[in-house]
Amino acid sequence: MKKGWISTITGLILGVVISCFVLDYNGWTLVSIGRDGTTANTLNELDFNLITNAFVIILVCIGVVYGGLTLLINKNDSNE
Numbered sequence: 001m002k003k004g005w006i007s008t009i010t011g012l013i014l015g016v017v018i019s020c021f022v023l024d025y026n027g028w029t030l031v032s033i034g035r036d037g038t039t040a041n042t043l044n045e046l047d048f049n050l051i052t053n054a055f056v057i058i059l060v061c062i063g064v065v066y067g068g069l070t071l072l073i074n075k076n077d078s079n080e
Contacts, residue, residue, distance in 0.1 A: 011062030
C-alpha cells in the first residue's frame with residue numbers, strides 16, 4: 001500500500017515537472033474588437049492536446065516509479 005502512494009505522488013510530481021519543461025501551451029485567444037477599436041470581449045480556450053499529453057506523461061512516470069520500486073524491493077528481498 002505504501003508503495004502505491006509513494007509511486008503515485010512521486011510520479012505526479014515528476015510528470016508535472018517534465019510536462020512543464022517539455023510541452024508547449026498553444027491555447028487560443030479570441031479577441032472581439034468593438035466599433036470604436038476597444039476590446040469588447042476576450043475568450044481564452046484550453047489546449048486539450050496539452051492536457052492529454054501531460055496526463056499520459058504523468059501516468060508513465062507513475063508506472064516507471066512503481067516498477068522501479070517493485071524491482072528494488074524484490075532485489076532486496078532476494079538478497080536476504
